[in-house]
Amino acid sequence: MEHSIIRVENLSVCYHADKRGSRAVNNVSFCLDRGGSLGIIGESGSGKTSLAMAMMGLFKKPTRVDGQVYYENTDLNRLSERERNLYRWAKMAIVFQNSLDVLNPVLTVDEQILECLRRHTPLPPREADKKVLRLLKLVGLEAKWSQYYPHQLSGGMRQRVLIAMALSCDPEVLIVDEPTTALDAAAKDEMIKLLARLHKEKKFALIVISHEMQVITRLAGRVMVMYGGYMAEAGLTKDVLKNPMHTYTRGLIHASPSANPYRDLWGIPGEEAGNSSEGCPFYNRCNQKVSDCKTKLPRLAYVGIERRVACNRGGIVTLLTGENIYKSFSFRGKTVKVCDNCRMAIRSGEIVVLIGASGSGKTTLASILAGTLAADRGEVLFEGEKVKGNRAACRKNGIQMVFQDPFTAVNEHLTVRQAVAEPLDILKQGTKEDRIQQVKQALKDVQLPGDDGFISRKCHSLSGGQRQRVALARSLVMEPKLLIADEISSMLDPSTQANILRLLKGLQNAKGFAMLYITHDLALARKIADRVYVMQQGSLIEHGSVPDVLSKQGDGVAALH
Amino acid sequence: MKYVKQGMKNIKGFTLMGKTGMAVVCVVLFLGIFSDRLSVHPYNLPSGSAFEAPGPVHWLGTDDLGIDLWAQICFGARVSMIIGFGTALLAGIGGSLIGICSGYFGGLIDKIVMRVTDIIIVLPDLPTMIVLGAFFGPGIRNIIIVLALFSWTVPARIVRSKILSVKEEKYVVAAKNYGAKFWHLTIRHFLPNILPVVMVSVIRLFSKAIVAEAGLAFLGLGDPTSKSWGLILNHAVNFRGIYFTDYWKWWIVGPSAAIMLLVTAIAFICRDVEKIVNSKI
Numbered sequence: 001m002e003h004s005i006i007r008v009e010n011l012s013v014c015y016h017a018d019k020r021g022s023r024a025v026n027n028v029s030f031c032l033d034r035g036g037s038l039g040i041i042g043e044s045g046s047g048k049t050s051l052a053m054a055m056m057g058l059f060k061k062p063t064r065v066d067g068q069v070y071y072e073n074t075d076l077n078r079l080s081e082r083e084r085n086l087y088r089w090a091k092m093a094i095v096f097q098n099s100l101d102v103l104n105p106v107l108t109v110d111e112q113i114l115e116c117l118r119r120h121t122p123l124p125p126r127e128a129d130k131k132v133l134r135l136l137k138l139v140g141l142e143a144k145w146s147q148y149y150p151h152q153l154s155g156g157m158r159q160r161v162l163i164a165m166a167l168s169c170d171p172e173v174l175i176v177d178e179p180t181t182a183l184d185a186a187a188k189d190e191m192i193k194l195l196a197r198l199h200k201e202k203k204f205a206l207i208v209i210s211h212e213m214q215v216i217t218r219l220a221g222r223v224m225v226m227y228g229g230y231m232a233e234a235g236l237t238k239d240v241l242k243n244p245m246h247t248y249t250r251g252l253i254h255a256s257p258s259a260n261p262y263r264d265l266w267g268i269p270g271e272e273a274g275n276s277s278e279g280c281p282f283y284n285r286c287n288q289k290v291s292d293c294k295t296k297l298p299r300l301a302y303v304g305i306e307r308r309v310a311c312n313r314g315g316i317v318t319l320l321t322g323e324n325i326y327k328s329f330s331f332r333g334k335t336v337k338v339c340d341n342c343r344m345a346i347r348s349g350e351i352v353v354l355i356g357a358s359g360s361g362k363t364t365l366a367s368i369l370a371g372t373l374a375a376d377r378g379e380v381l382f383e384g385e386k387v388k389g390n391r392a393a394c395r396k397n398g399i400q401m402v403f404q405d406p407f408t409a410v411n412e413h414l415t416v417r418q419a420v421a422e423p424l425d426i427l428k429q430g431t432k433e434d435r436i437q438q439v440k441q442a443l444k445d446v447q448l449p450g451d452d453g454f455i456s457r458k459c460h461s462l463s464g465g466q467r468q469r470v471a472l473a474r475s476l477v478m479e480p481k482l483l484i485a486d487e488i489s490s491m492l493d494p495s496t497q498a499n500i501l502r503l504l505k506g507l508q509n510a511k512g513f514a515m516l517y518i519t520h521d522l523a524l525a526r527k528i529a530d531r532v533y534v535m536q537q538g539s540l541i542e543h544g545s546v547p548d549v550l551s552k553q554g555d556g557v558a559a560l561h
Numbered sequence: 562m563k564y565v566k567q568g569m570k571n572i573k574g575f576t577l578m579g580k581t582g583m584a585v586v587c588v589v590l591f592l593g594i595f596s597d598r599l600s601v602h603p604y605n606l607p608s609g610s611a612f613e614a615p616g617p618v619h620w621l622g623t624d625d626l627g628i629d630l631w632a633q634i635c636f637g638a639r640v641s642m643i644i645g646f647g648t649a650l651l652a653g654i655g656g657s658l659i660g661i662c663s664g665y666f667g668g669l670i671d672k673i674v675m676r677v678t679d680i681i682i683v684l685p686d687l688p689t690m691i692v693l694g695a696f697f698g699p700g701i702r703n704i705i706i707v708l709a710l711f712s713w714t715v716p717a718r719i720v721r722s723k724i725l726s727v728k729e730e731k732y733v734v735a736a737k738n739y740g741a742k743f744w745h746l747t748i749r750h751f752l753p754n755i756l757p758v759v760m761v762s763v764i765r766l767f768s769k770a771i772v773a774e775a776g777l778a779f780l781g782l783g784d785p786t787s788k789s790w791g792l793i794l795n796h797a798v799n800f801r802g803i804y805f806t807d808y809w810k811w812w813i814v815g816p817s818a819a820i821m822l823l824v825t826a827i828a829f830i831c832r833d834v835e836k837i838v839n840s841k842i
Binding site for chain 1: 730731732733734735736737738739740741745749750753754
């Protein structure tokens with residue numbers, strides 16, 4: 001750690017410390033190399049700006065800052081305010097979040113920048129004037145703008161002025177807080193280019209705080225994900241974005257338009273529920289929480305090279321793995337290979353799409369994964385347990401399957417209540433009232449009316465789309481961790497199909513189950529898949545993220561287009 | 562209660578013929594139940610002189626012993642109904658259960674059941690029934706058993722084929738996946754599916770049983786104390802001097818008409834039920 005310029009250790013910020021106030025930053029530690037770059041990402045309120053302010057030493061009582069911020073080898077938090085001022089701005093500067101009130105409205109651009117120079121450098125006035133012009137040029141502003149007042153400038157220009165102010169004393173560390181908020185796309189792009197250029201030219205260490213993926217991807221080599229004041233995940237930006245290990249990071253990526261050119265956007269459900277001192281801060285919104293998470297605060301731990309995750313379960317867990325699955329059917333002496341050495345892994349809370357032409361063995365593979373069909377060779381593990389028969393299906397939090405044909409998926413002689421409550425009835429779970437309650441909740445989840453009139457209707461009086469939703473509700477009462485959906489929308493009209501898919505994705509997002517979606521529709525896969533497997537004649541020929549796989553020009557993929 | 566309501570609704574959907582049939586069956590049922598009250602004369606003791614023509618005292622006349630024929634037919638209705646219901650229910654329920662087991666479990670059970678049904682279908686009913694009837698001895702219970710023994714194959718085969726197709730439905734696969742056992746599947750999924758077809762075949766069995774019983778009785782294999790319709794005919798035909806009198810026709814018309822009327826009525830009902838069952842799905 002000798003060459004690192006900034007080292008933050010166990011930094012905590014507590015607002016209103018005297019009145020048992022809230023902690024905005026909790027034990028954050030990281031270090032940054034000279035000339036390196038670090039992105040800090042998180043939802044609003046995750047403590048990003050508080051962290052930056054604490055590093056700059058801008059908090060006054062009653063806000064309490066604990067922990068150490070080392071600049072080279074000096075602990076800045078121990079210095080007096082006077083000593084600290086030597087570092088502030090001269091060595092470490094911050095570009096505040098852009099808004100009108102950051103700049104003094106009664107000073108011109110010129111005067112604003114001069115003020116910094118006068119405060120922190122011993123430059124004579126003439127030199128200082130020249131420097132201001134040089135700075136403006138550096139950030140891409142023409143000299144004429146120096147005589148304008150802040151309110152006369154556009155948002156992009158003001159941002160440039162702020163950067164110019166921050167760079168006025170040639171700092172070693174530059175903290176940029178939300179450099180692109182409230183800018184239009186073109187200005188955003190220019191701003192990112194400018195910061196990248198400055199970083200390259202001036203060789204300062206850059207800390208970018210943003211909630212926009214795009215900004216972080218382009219500016220920061222490493223990224224740190226913050227949630228509720230805690231670090232959730234840290235690693236190389238490329239790795240983290242490609243393969244997030246924390247459910248929160250994944251949620252952020254799924255919510256980012258730039259990371260999802262085709263897919264629908266879905267935010268992380270739920271709100272942060274207060275700062276409980278114990279337990280995982282993400283507990284309420286996590287899709288793979290266990291009872292431990294409520295009481296045990298996860299520590300940031302290495303899970304790979306340059307990769308740290310704060311999760312009690314060691315990051316996103318793999319729910320289901322299928323290893324070397326073989327299956328063939330023989331008929332009149334002829335043998336047809338339906339699954340040939342298939343491997344598949346499904347992680348918790350993700351949507352995996354299995355795509356392939358009809359007859360490529362998709363349904364067979366799905367049945368093997370669900371346990372309804374026995375494989376010739378190979379094994380399927382669900383949460384580390386072998387899947388055999390209905391062991392994974394006949395319990396809560398297991399695997400559930402929804403079938404293609406809505407008309408045979410539900411017994412038309414049953415009432416809606418009987419159909420949905422069937423698994424509960426079979427497994428004899430809860431009292432009769434409990435079951436009815438669960439049925440009503442499940443029907444509400446799938447957007448069907450849950451009133452007594454509807455639940456006592458016979459299923460043959462329902463339409464295909466409604467029946468498919470009843471079948472879905474039947475699966476949902478079992479609170480599955482993995483839902484296998486076998487072409488569930490292929491027999492429905494486009495509008496109903498769209499409704500069902502959006503409903504399913506919404507449910508998946510809200511309840512956090514993983515889903516294996518089987519389809520032959522490429523456009524659909526592009527719309528919903530986190531990862532995609534391509535199956536051809538019994539083998540899985542490709543797998544990976546949707547853009548990666550679909551851009552490949554292999555025969556198997558091309559045939560699907 | 563729900564099923565009664567549903568049934569009433571279905572009966573409203575009957576054609577005129579079906580409704581008439583229903584009325585006839587109800588009347589016969591009524592006759593059977595209240596036979597003691599409906600006839601002023603006893604069915605087993607003479608109440609007039611022999612061979613009386615129909616008249617105000619004896620509505621349908623009397624037989625060779627002077628026993629009132631109307632009373633005999635009323636009492637015979639009871640026997641016919643008991644045998645009809647008994648056989649139809651026994652063969653219907655038993656046959657359906659065997660069919661469900663055979664279709665659901667398949668394998669050896671299925672093979673055995675199917676071969677047994679083949680044998681029973683191949684055997685000519687009436688001669689075998691005569692032999693069995695003679696062997697077991699007369700008596701309503703024995704007749705029901707013998708008739709049931711020969712008619713369970715029809716519902717069994719129909720039900721088996723239905724179960725074979727229902728078994729592959731996804732909802733049954735799903736229910737099995739949840740760990741559903743045989744009884745759950747039978748009650749929840751199989752019964753509602755097979756009930757309509759079973760109902761039609763049970764109604765058919767009903768009329769078949771009535772005719773078969775009459776046939777057996779006619780041949781003298783019925784319960785001599787039961788006074789069923791077939792037995793009245795048996796008496797009439799076996800009375801040697803009958804053709805020397807003018808009254809024999811009164812003796813034969815009554816019971817024959819009763820049998821024909823009932824069987825035709827049931828046939829009409831059956832046709833309507835079939836129509837309703839088929840149009841529902």
